[in-house]
Amino acid sequence: MFKCSSCELCGREVDAELMCTLTLTEENKEDRACWCVCADCKEKFLENIDRVYKELIEDMRKK
Numbered sequence: 001m002f003k004c005s006s007c008e009l010c011g012r013e014v015d016a017e018l019m020c021t022l023t024l025t026e027e028n029k030e031d032r033a034c035w036c037v038c039a040d041c042k043e044k045f046l047e048n049i050d051r052v053y054k055e056l057i058e059d060m061r062k063k
Contacts, residue, residue, distance in 0.1 A: 004016035004017065004018055004036030004037075005036075006036065007036055007037055007038035007040075007041055008035045008036045008037065009035070009037055009038075009041040009044065009045060010038065010040065010041050012038060014038050015038075016036040016037055016038045017036070017037055017038075017039070017042065018034050018035075018036055018037075019034065019035050019036075019037045019042070019045055019046075020032050020033065020034040020035075021033055021034075021049060021053075023053070033053075033056075035052075
């Protein structure tokens, strides 16, 4: 099992929860995207997940 030691949003070294969302990629292939998120950032993460995905997609297109 994967254990988070720091938050990927704020960078603090605290116990964080692994927050996973499911995204579909090619045809029927499913990939799970996960981030370590602390309790303080959890609400912000859930509110802004669409923006996060948009930025990830734009980064992938640039590469």
